[in-house]
Amino acid sequence: MNVTQIQAILILSMILGFAAMEFISRRYQNTVTATANDTKIELFMFISLVAITQPLAMLTTAKLGTWLAPEYKDALADWPWWAMVGILLLCDDLTQYWWHRLSHSPLLWPLHRAHHSAAYMSIRITYRNNFFYYLMMPGLWFAGILLYMGVSGMVYALYMVVKLGVIMGAHCAWRWDEPLYKIRALRPLMWVLERTISTPATHWAHHAITQKDGVGHYKGNFGNLLFIWDIIFGSAYITRKYPKQVGLKDDQLFGQEHWYHQMFFPLLQSKREFSALKKGGKIYSEDEPLAKH
Numbered sequence: 001m002n003v004t005q006i007q008a009i010l011i012l013s014m015i016l017g018f019a020a021m022e023f024i025s026r027r028y029q030n031t032v033t034a035t036a037n038d039t040k041i042e043l044f045m046f047i048s049l050v051a052i053t054q055p056l057a058m059l060t061t062a063k064l065g066t067w068l069a070p071e072y073k074d075a076l077a078d079w080p081w082w083a084m085v086g087i088l089l090l091c092d093d094l095t096q097y098w099w100h101r102l103s104h105s106p107l108l109w110p111l112h113r114a115h116h117s118a119a120y121m122s123i124r125i126t127y128r129n130n131f132f133y134y135l136m137m138p139g140l141w142f143a144g145i146l147l148y149m150g151v152s153g154m155v156y157a158l159y160m161v162v163k164l165g166v167i168m169g170a171h172c173a174w175r176w177d178e179p180l181y182k183i184r185a186l187r188p189l190m191w192v193l194e195r196t197i198s199t200p201a202t203h204w205a206h207h208a209i210t211q212k213d214g215v216g217h218y219k220g221n222f223g224n225l226l227f228i229w230d231i232i233f234g235s236a237y238i239t240r241k242y243p244k245q246v247g248l249k250d251d252q253l254f255g256q257e258h259w260y261h262q263m264f265f266p267l268l269q270s271k272r273e274f275s276a277l278k279k280g281g282k283i284y285s286e287d288e289p290l291a292k293h
Helices: 003-024 027-031 036-068 081-102 109-116 131-135 138-148 153-171 184-193 200-206 228-232 249-254 259-264
Strands: none
Touching: 003 027, 003 153, 036 131, 036 138, 036 259, 081 138, 081 153, 081 228, 109 131, 109 259, 138 153, 153 200
16 A cells, blocks of 8 residues: 555545534534535535646656756755654644635635635534635645655654644544633643644634634634644734624625635635625725615
8 A cells, every 4th residue: 555545545534523523412513604606616626726726736846846946856855754744844834824824814725715705613524615726835845845855755744644633633523622711621721732733623714604702713713733823923813702603794794706716716706795706806804884785
């Protein structure tokens, strides 16, 4: 069994495990209100990432490396596994933190908006984004460079399994951290854990539809695997509470954007009157008076 097969089996097992807990806890049946439009963007984005974007990044970096920097091939092959994990955390997870943070700016928001347009939390939204969001994500290309330079394929595969486990857990409809906060003996552990990795409580706050309730924090909590980046760079907000609603207020007011506009902007642009997915459009702010619209 090769590295790719081992990684695929582990990731599939995680997906099935989290999906099972969503159903067993009845959180999926009671909270996930996905439409056909939601299903299309989630399915097509998952397929495009796995079948197009990730292979393209790996193949392109390998070809360019062979052409432009053959002397650096396998230069890191003798590094210990912990050093390889360390450089992956810096070149993949830290750069993804900043890419995510920048994607909440007016310029890049249209490429990330689809991830927040889901009015529910579930592992099904983990890869929900614009096609170009992943195609331009620096961490994916840095990972390809590091693999060319000799970072072990097994180390990278297991690193991604752990990272995806944390990210799926943070999006999962089943809030695995909620009962743990209630166990007195676990309070010190949970204090450390919620400041180290992304948890449902901190990441659900990032998906909140409003910040005015004291729980939502969509202007922070950008971490993917490590939440410690938010602690270091001042974007963390921890309440151990969960927002009553997630999603986007402009979708509530003006209707959901079509899946193909969300996935392929700027190639395809929205015709909705108020939309960030068209030329001249802008991010809707909850501070704007409704009478204006």
